[in-house]
Amino acid sequence: MKALMFGWEFPPHILGGLGTASYGLTKGMWQNGDMDITFVIPKPWGDEPKDFANIIGANCTPVAWRDVNMDYVQSRIGNVMDPQFYFDLRNHIYGDFNYMSTNDLGCIEFSGRYPENLLEEINNYSIVAGVIARTVDCDVIHSHDWLTYPAGIHAKQVTGKPLVIHVHATDFDRSRGNVNPTVFSIEKDGMNNADHIITVSNLTRRTVIEKYGISPDKVTTVHNAVEPLNEELLNLEAPPGKTSKVITFLGRITMQKGPEYFVEAAAQVLHKVNNAQFVMAGSGDMMDKMIRLAAKRDIADRFHFTGFLKGKQVYEMLAASDVYIMPSVSEPFGISPLEAMQMGVPSIISKQSGCAEILDNVIKIDYWDTNAMADAIYSIIEYPAMYNELREQGLAEVNQITWDKAGAKVINIYRNLINR
Amino acid sequence: MKAICFYFQIHQPFRLKHYRFFDIGNDHYYYDDFADDDIITRIAQRSYLPANEMLLDMIRQNGKNFKVAFSISGTALEQLEQYVPEFIDSMKELADTGCVEFLSETYAHSLSSLYDPDEFVAQVKAHDKKIYQLFGQKPKVFRNTELIYDDDIASMVYAMGFKAAITADAKHVLGWRSPNFLYSSASAPKLKLMLKNGKLSDDISFRFSNPEWASYPLTADKYIHWIDELPQEEQLINLFMNYDTFGELQPRESGIFEFMKALPRFAAEKDIQFWTPSEVVSKFKPVAELAVPYPMSWTDAARDTSAWLGNTLQQEAVKKLYSIGERVRLCTDRRIKQDWNYLQASDHFFYMSTKHSDDGSVHSHYSPYDSPYTAFTNYMNVLSDFMIRVEEQYPASIDNEELNSLLLTIRNQEQEIEKLHREVEMMRNNIVKDTTGDFPIDEAPAPVEEEKPAPEPEKKPAPKKKVPAKKPAAKKAPAKKAEPKKPAAKKPAPKKPAAKKPAVKKAK
Numbered sequence A: 001m002k003a004l005m006f007g008w009e010f011p012p013h014i015l016g017g018l019g020t021a022s023y024g025l026t027k028g029m030w031q032n033g034d035m036d037i038t039f040v041i042p043k044p045w046g047d048e049p050k051d052f053a054n055i056i057g058a059n060c061t062p063v064a065w066r067d068v069n070m071d072y073v074q075s076r077i078g079n080v081m082d083p084q085f086y087f088d089l090r091n092h093i094y095g096d097f098n099y100m101s102t103n104d105l106g107c108i109e110f111s112g113r114y115p116e117n118l119l120e121e122i123n124n125y126s127i128v129a130g131v132i133a134r135t136v137d138c139d140v141i142h143s144h145d146w147l148t149y150p151a152g153i154h155a156k157q158v159t160g161k162p163l164v165i166h167v168h169a170t171d172f173d174r175s176r177g178n179v180n181p182t183v184f185s186i187e188k189d190g191m192n193n194a195d196h197i198i199t200v201s202n203l204t205r206r207t208v209i210e211k212y213g214i215s216p217d218k219v220t221t222v223h224n225a226v227e228p229l230n231e232e233l234l235n236l237e238a239p240p241g242k243t244s245k246v247i248t249f250l251g252r253i254t255m256q257k258g259p260e261y262f263v264e265a266a267a268q269v270l271h272k273v274n275n276a277q278f279v280m281a282g283s284g285d286m287m288d289k290m291i292r293l294a295a296k297r298d299i300a301d302r303f304h305f306t307g308f309l310k311g312k313q314v315y316e317m318l319a320a321s322d323v324y325i326m327p328s329v330s331e332p333f334g335i336s337p338l339e340a341m342q343m344g345v346p347s348i349i350s351k352q353s354g355c356a357e358i359l360d361n362v363i364k365i366d367y368w369d370t371n372a373m374a375d376a377i378y379s380i381i382e383y384p385a386m387y388n389e390l391r392e393q394g395l396a397e398v399n400q401i402t403w404d405k406a407g408a409k410v411i412n413i414y415r416n417l418i419n420r
Numbered sequence B: 001m002k003a004i005c006f007y008f009q010i011h012q013p014f015r016l017k018h019y020r021f022f023d024i025g026n027d028h029y030y031y032d033d034f035a036d037d038d039i040i041t042r043i044a045q046r047s048y049l050p051a052n053e054m055l056l057d058m059i060r061q062n063g064k065n066f067k068v069a070f071s072i073s074g075t076a077l078e079q080l081e082q083y084v085p086e087f088i089d090s091m092k093e094l095a096d097t098g099c100v101e102f103l104s105e106t107y108a109h110s111l112s113s114l115y116d117p118d119e120f121v122a123q124v125k126a127h128d129k130k131i132y133q134l135f136g137q138k139p140k141v142f143r144n145t146e147l148i149y150d151d152d153i154a155s156m157v158y159a160m161g162f163k164a165a166i167t168a169d170a171k172h173v174l175g176w177r178s179p180n181f182l183y184s185s186a187s188a189p190k191l192k193l194m195l196k197n198g199k200l201s202d203d204i205s206f207r208f209s210n211p212e213w214a215s216y217p218l219t220a221d222k223y224i225h226w227i228d229e230l231p232q233e234e235q236l237i238n239l240f241m242n243y244d245t246f247g248e249l250q251p252r253e254s255g256i257f258e259f260m261k262a263l264p265r266f267a268a269e270k271d272i273q274f275w276t277p278s279e280v281v282s283k284f285k286p287v288a289e290l291a292v293p294y295p296m297s298w299t300d301a302a303r304d305t306s307a308w309l310g311n312t313l314q315q316e317a318v319k320k321l322y323s324i325g326e327r328v329r330l331c332t333d334r335r336i337k338q339d340w341n342y343l344q345a346s347d348h349f350f351y352m353s354t355k356h357s358d359d360g361s362v363h364s365h366y367s368p369y370d371s372p373y374t375a376f377t378n379y380m381n382v383l384s385d386f387m388i389r390v391e392e393q394y395p396a397s398i399d400n401e402e403l404n405s406l407l408l409t410i411r412n413q414e415q416e417i418e419k420l421h422r423e424v425e426m427m428r429n430n431i432v433k434d435t436t437g438d439f440p441i442d443e444a445p446a447p448v449e450e451e452k453p454a455p456e457p458e459k460k461p462a463p464k465k466k467v468p469a470k471k472p473a474a475k476k477a478p479a480k481k482a483e484p485k486k487p488a489a490k491k492p493a494p495k496k497p498a499a500k501k502p503a504v505k506k507a508k
Helices: A017-031 A070-077 A083-090 A118-135 A146-159 A171-175 A181-193 A202-211 A259-270 A287-296 A312-319 A336-342 A370-382 A384-398 A403-418 B033-061 B074-083 B085-096 B117-135 B151-159 B198-205 B220-229 B256-269 B277-283 B312-323 B325-330 B334-343 B357-366 B372-393 B400-434 B439-443 B445-451 B461-479 B485-490 B492-500 B502-507
Strands: A002-006 A036-041 A054-057 A140-144 A163-167 A196-199 A219-221 A245-250 A276-281 A303-307 A323-326 A347-350 A363-365 B002-010 B068-072 B100-102 B141-143 B164-167 B182-185 B192-195 B236-242 B272-274 B288-290
Touching: A002 A017, A002 A118, A002 A146, A017 A036, A017 A140, A017 A403, A036 A118, A070 A083, A083 A118, A118 A146, A140 A146, A140 A403, A146 A163, A146 A181, A163 A181, A163 A403, A171 A181, A171 A202, A196 A202, A196 A403, A202 A219, A245 A259, A245 A312, A245 A336, A245 A370, A259 A276, A259 A287, A259 A303, A259 A370, A276 A312, A287 A303, A312 A336, A323 A336, A323 A370, A336 A347, A336 A384, A347 A370, A363 A370, A370 A384, A370 B372, A384 B312, A384 B372, B002 B220, B002 B277, B033 B074, B033 B085, B033 B256, B068 B074, B074 B085, B074 B117, B074 B334, B085 B100, B085 B117, B117 B151, B117 B325, B141 B277, B151 B164, B151 B182, B164 B277, B192 B236, B192 B277, B198 B220, B198 B236, B220 B256, B220 B272, B256 B272, B312 B325, B312 B372, B325 B334, B325 B372, B325 B400, B334 B372
Parallel strands: A002 A036, A002 A140, A036 A054, A140 A163, A163 A196, A196 A219, A245 A276, A245 A323, A276 A303, A323 A347, A347 A363, B002 B068, B002 B236, B002 B272, B068 B100, B141 B164, B164 B192, B182 B288
Antiparallel strands: B182 B192
C-alpha cells in the first residue's frame, strides 16, 4: 500500500511532540510490512532517517520551470533528495507560479518552523503539494496536524484518493478555549474534506465531534506510543552528589501546560518536607510569571528553573528525577510522561491528558487539584513502596505501548477506506 | 441423607477519611463516619434486616429444621450497634431461636493470622467476647478473615481450643478432591475443616439473577435437585456467602428471598437437612487430612492472599502496620487500641490491589478510592500519624525487652504503692478511732504526694490536671470527717498507670 503523508516536523530537527509522533507512527507502519510511505516536510536537513520512508522536501520541489542540469541539482540538493526525482517533479508543474518568490531551482523557500508568516507558508505548502501529488503514485493521503490540512485537501482534489487527517492537537487545546478563527476554519475545512479523521486520544475525539461538529463514525482514536530508548540513555544515572528528592516539570511553560498548579503544589510540599527540590525545565511565555510566583510563595530556594532542555539533556534531567509531573490543562496526548516512565520515573499526570486514557500505573489527578497533586508527590517521595511500585509497574506498562500496534490500526483504517 | 450448612459473613470496615500529609501529627481522627453510616444503613435496610426477617420466618415455619451460621466481624458489630441498633435486636431474636450459630473470627477482620500470632490470638478472644456479650454464645468453630487458611493458622486455631475451621475450596489445594466432605488439618489432625462448595455458593451469590447464565432462572426446585444428584457419599454441602447476597448483590426483585424461603420445603422432600457447623463437626467424621502449606482464601480467581498482599504497596503497608504490633499491645490508651483495630481491617489492603481484568473490577467496586495508589497514600498518611502517636507513648529508641522490664518495674511499684496505701488507710482508720484531731490527717496525704512528683515533670497536660484534682481532695478533707477521705485517698492508685508511663521516657 502506498501512502503520501504530509507533515511539518521530522526528527532529529523537531520543535515539539508532532515530529516525534509522525516519526514513530511512520516507522510503526513500516514495521507492519508492505507499506510504501512518502513523507513530505517543508524543509529537510538531510540527516533524517530514510530507511522506512521516502522523504521529500517542499523546499526542493519546483513550482516554476528552471533550466538546470543534473550536476547543478546534485550540488544544490543532493544531500536531501535524489536529483532525478527533482526532474520528475519538474515535469509535473501544473501552473505558472513565477509571480511567487522562487529560487534558482524554481522552489519556494520554507522555514520549517512556526514563523510569523505561518499562514503564508501553509498556503505555499499546499501549492507544492499539488506538484507532489501529480508526481507520486499513492493509494491514500495522510495529513499530520492542521498546518498540512490544506496540502492534503489539494492532493485529494488532484488524485481523487481518500484523505486521512491526523489530529495531534486542536486549537481548543492550545488556547484554553479562545480559538483563533483562522486556525479554526483551516481545521474545520480539513475535517470536512477528510474521508477519515484519526485523533490521538478520546479526549481529542470528543473535541473534534463536539466543537467541530464532525460525525462520530468518521473519527477514530489511535493512541500515540513511544520508541524504545537506547542503552546510552537508559544507563544515565543521577548525579552522585544528589541528596534530596527531585520533582520535575518538563515542557513548555505555557498556559496549556498548567505550570502554576505545579508551583502551588510545590509550595505545599516544601512547607512540610525539607529534603525536596522542584525543577521546572523548559521555557515559555509564562516563565517570568512562574519565577515571581515561586518567590511569592517563599520557596525560591528550593524551586529551580533550568531553561529549555534539548536532546540528551532531557534524559539527564529525568535520570536525576524522583517524580515527574505533567499538570496539563488540556493535552491531546502528552508523550512526555511515557518517556519519564521509560526512564523509571514515577509520573503524575492530569486527568485532562489524552495519555491518561491508556496509562494505569501513574497517578492521575485533576490539573486544578493542587492538594491531590501535593499528596501524590509526598506519597512518592516518602513511601518507598509507592516509588518502587510505580517505577517498576510503569516501566513494564510503557514497554508494551509500541508504535507498531498504533501503525497496524492506521493501516486498518486505510484498508477500510480503499476497499470502500 | 445429605446436609446443607449455610454460613453468612457480615463485615464492614471503618473507612478512612481523606487524610492529607498536612494532617500527619495534627489530626488524630481518621474515619469517614458519614460514608460508614451511609453504607451500613443502606445495606442493612436493603439486605440485612429483610434477610433476618426471612430467616426468622423460615425458622418459625420449619420448626427447628432450618439452621444457619453467622460470622460477624467486631467492626461490623460496632457499626451496627451505632447506626442500625434494630439489627442487633433482630439478630438477638434469631439467636434466641437456637437455630443460629455464631462463628469465631478476628475482631477487625484482619490479616493478623499471617503476620502477628499474638495479635491474632488477642483479636479472636476480643471477638468471641463481643459475641458472647451480645448473643450469649461462645463460638466453637473458627472462620478466618476471607477464609484465609494454611497449616500454621490451623495449629494456632487448634491451640485456642476450636473444634473446626471453615475455609475455601481452592483448586490448587483440593485437586481432584471434592469439598463435600469433612476434612481435617494436616498440622493439627484434631482440627476439622469444612470447605466451601464454591460452585453452588456462587450460583446463589453471584449468578442467581444473571440472565446470561445457562441455568437462569434458578429455582429452589432445580437447586435442590442439583444437590440431590450429587454422588451418594458426598453428604455435606457447605454454602458460604456474604450476607448482602440477599437484597444487595442479588436485588430483592430478583426473587432471591422467595428462592430461599422455598428451599426447606424441597429439601425436606429429598431428605436434605440444614445443619450448623457445630452439628456437622459432631455428626460427620473427617475423610482425609488436608495439607495447606501456602495460605489460601475465597477471594479473586487465584484463591490466595494476592488480593491483599499481591503488590509491593500492600506488602509495605502491612509490614509497617505490624512492625509496631508489640508496642501497641503495651499501650493502655483506649483510642490507640481502637485505631489499631480499625487500621488492621483487611479492606484497606484490598483497596490497594493493582489487579486488572475481572478481579480488578471487584476491587474497584468496593473501593472508595479512585485508584490503588490513592488508597495507599491515604492509608500510609494515617498510619504515619498513628505511628507517631505510638512512638510518643513508647519511643522506638528503647527496645522491647528493656521496655518490658521497665513496665514490669512500674507495675510492681504500682502494686507496692497500692499495698502501702492500704496500710496507710488502715493505720489512719486506727488513728481516727483514737483521736479526731488534725494530726493524723496531715500525715495521710504525705505518702500520696511522695509518688506524684516523679511522674509530674514529664507528663505534659494529663498529670497536671490530676495532681491539683487530688490535692484539694486531700486538703479539703481535714475540714470534714476522716471517713470520706477513704475514696479520695484510694483514687490515685488506679490512676497511676497513666501517670507512670512517662517515667519510661525519662529512663532512656
